[in-house]
Amino acid sequence: MENTSTPTVMIIDDEADLRDSVSQWLKLSGFEADSFEAAEDALKVLTADYPGIVLTDIRMPGIDGMTLLRRLQSIDPGLPVILMTGHGDVPMAVEAMRIGAYDFVEKPFQPEQLADLCSRAAQLRARTMETRALRKELSDPNxxxxxxxxxxxxxxxxxxxxxxxxxxxxxxxxxxxxxxxxxxxxxxxxxxxxxxxxxxxxxxxxxxxxxxxxxxxxxxxxxxxxxxxxxxxxxxxxxxxxxxxxxxxxxxxxxxxxxxxxxxxxxxxxxxxxxxxxxxxxxxxxxxxxxxxxxxxxxxxxxxxxxPLRNRGKDILTLFTNYTVELADEYGCEAPQLNAADAANLIQAPWPGNVRQLINLAERAVLQSRRGENNISALLIDDGFEAPSMAIDTDKPLKEHVEMFEKMLIDHALRRNAGSVSAVMAELALPRRTLNEKMAKYNLSRQNYLNG
CATH class of the missing domain: 3.40.50.300 (P-loop containing nucleotide triphosphate hydrolases)
Known part of the structure; x- marks a missing residue:
């Protein structure tokens, strides 16, 4: 999975100069940095949901690096912890690796070496967090x-x-x-x-x-x-x-x-x-x-x-409505309302980009609505779709709008399927008898659609 958020490093060291220099270098290297003088303060904010990694000195007053590592292992064994060590602490750091540390870096270290180590640890943390989120999402198959x-x-x-x-x-x-x-x-x-x-x-x-x-x-x-x-x-x-x-x-x-x-x-x-x-x-x-x-x-x-979305009929309207409601809530505005022409054009659009394209259109419709405009069919034309001519006469009763819409749906299905009645039956979920009756009602002859 791709992770696009800025990686975070928690720096824990009792030496202010070292904290500041490491924090500054990591920020220049594209990280966010949280700095703490003592492990006790860091533990107040470190939870299993912490999205970043920990970079800690091994020798500190109070809770030292080894004790902190053990505490963090009990909070979240998947949290990468990198230890900063002096020359004499290397055997201790090796022991820390055995009990769960991600790695250690010996002082004085090269800034590029530290940034590379933090980058690899942050990538591992990102995958761990994504996997956990996915497992939570997958916990309910329904x-x-x-x-x-x-x-x-x-x-x-x-x-x-x-x-x-x-x-x-x-x-x-x-x-x-x-x-x-x-x-x-x-x-x-x-x-x-x-x-x-x-x-x-x-x-x-x-x-x-x-x-x-x-x-x-x-x-x-x-x-x-x-x-x-x-x-x-x-x-x-x-x-x-x-x-x-x-x-x-x-x-x-x-x-x-x-x-x-x-x-x-x-x-x-x-x-x-x-x-x-x-x-x-x-x-x-x-x-x-x-x-x-x-x-x-x-x-x-x-x-x-x-x-493909173009084969899903009224699902297109359901999806579009769902996305516009969600996006309108995010943007703090009213969701755009579909009229009959918009609905017909949405269903008849070819949707080469499928659901992804529909989501993009829904967002543009919401942004348009926020400006006080509501012309979804025009947005479809901007996407390169030539909408069929379907002028709406507000004086006509609903029954006539429905019949006009129904005729257009059957007409386009016959065109797409080159007059294949069985294919149209499957696409529109209509029994043969019902489809024959509607084709007769709207004067639609199969012969007119053969061979395109």
């Missing part, structure tokens, strides 16, 4: 499924498939266009399966340097941190944008999957379920340049496809 908002046949089917595949416990490929919520689908699979009480560890392959992927996932002699495969022991390893996985990492991942699948004779001491997420790989082919077909077919034993 709540996770409820985040897949909508009542369209496409989203109902997706929820059913998630429940089935989650229990199967095989490796999973989650596919779908950009912005369709594939990460949420992956989280839901983990939350609804037998591994829900175990970790779900995520790596975004596209945003991770290819040269580091092998070490991050599987470790190595010079890699200082626990590899993600081991962190995910008993749980789920989610690889987002897996088509960007390096050749070396692909080979090791295939070895791991084969070892686990082939039984105890060859199995490694690692038990993980892999969920691969991709906008490029599909459930029908693994032919993507640079991606191994043998790995693809192992991962694609079970496939889930997140539906």
């Amino acid at each position: 709540a996770m499924l409820r985040k897949l908002v909508g009542e369209s046949p496409a989203i109902e089917k997706l929820r059913e498939n998630i429940l089935d595949i989650a229990q199967a416990d095989g490796h999973v490929l989650v596919t779908g266009e950009t912005g369709t919520g594939k990460s949420l689908v992956a989280k839901s699979v983990h939350a609804c399966g037998p591994r829900a009480s175990k970790p779900m560890i995520t790596l975004n392959c596209a945003s991770t340097e290819r040269e580091l992927q092998d070490a991050i996932l599987f470790g190595g002699p010079n890699w200082p941190e626990k590899p993600l495969v081991e962190q995910a022991e008993g749980g789920t390893l989610c690889l987002e944008d897996i088509e960007h996985l390096s050749d070396a990492a692909q080979a090791k991942l295939l070895d791991l999957i084969n070892a686990v699948s082939d039984g105890p004779e060859t199995a490694r001491p690692v038990n993980v379920r892999v969920i691969a997420v991709s906008s490029v790989l599909t459930g029908g082919s693994g032919s993507v340049e640079g991606f191994r077909n043998d790995l693809y077919y192992r991962l694609a034993a079970l496939v889930l496809q997140a539906p």
Whole structure:
């Protein structure tokens, strides 16, 4: 997972000059710094939710560094603690490493060395906090499924498939266009399966340097941190944008999957379920340049496809309304109101950016509303969508608006599906008899839509 917040270092030392110089250097290096003269004062604010790391001297009056380390281990064993030591304290620092310290740095130290050490510790802390937040989020599988908002046949089917595949416990490929919520689908699979009480560890392959992927996932002699495969022991390893996985990492991942699948004779001491997420790989082919077909077919034993937003009908209006209400609350203004034309245009828009694009549009609509304007259809046109002509006559009764809207929906569905009645029935969730009656009512002939 990517963490964009500024890393924080808590500096604890009874020497004011050292505290000030370390704090100044770390701030210049992109950190936030909290300084304390005594461990007693630091302990008043240190909790298991502290987002940063601790940099402490080992020899201090009152509570010394070793005692502080033991106290912090009882508060949060996952909190990285770096000890600053004098030359004679090195054996003590080594003992501190044995009982849980992240590392130590010997005085006098180079500022760059300290900044690099703090950076690695802060990255570890960020992943720990993200994992905890995710585990909390995943603790209620029903709540996770409820985040897949909508009542369209496409989203109902997706929820059913998630429940089935989650229990199967095989490796999973989650596919779908950009912005369709594939990460949420992956989280839901983990939350609804037998591994829900175990970790779900995520790596975004596209945003991770290819040269580091092998070490991050599987470790190595010079890699200082626990590899993600081991962190995910008993749980789920989610690889987002897996088509960007390096050749070396692909080979090791295939070895791991084969070892686990082939039984105890060859199995490694690692038990993980892999969920691969991709906008490029599909459930029908693994032919993507640079991606191994043998790995693809192992991962694609079970496939889930997140539906594009344009195929979700009235879900679009539900999602748009939900997002505008949430965003209006954040901005302290009234949520914009949809009229019939706006609703029709939202449903008919192609949504190449899917839910992500819808969220962006909802935010712009809220900002527009805050200025006293309300023209959602104009925002759609700004996004490059040519809205159909649908003039609203306020003197017409509601029944005529509904009929006009219904006719437009069926007309566009027939166009998209080149006159395929069965495809339109599935898209609009209409029985054949009902669709035939409505096509006759609105003088829509299937012959007019054949071949585009």
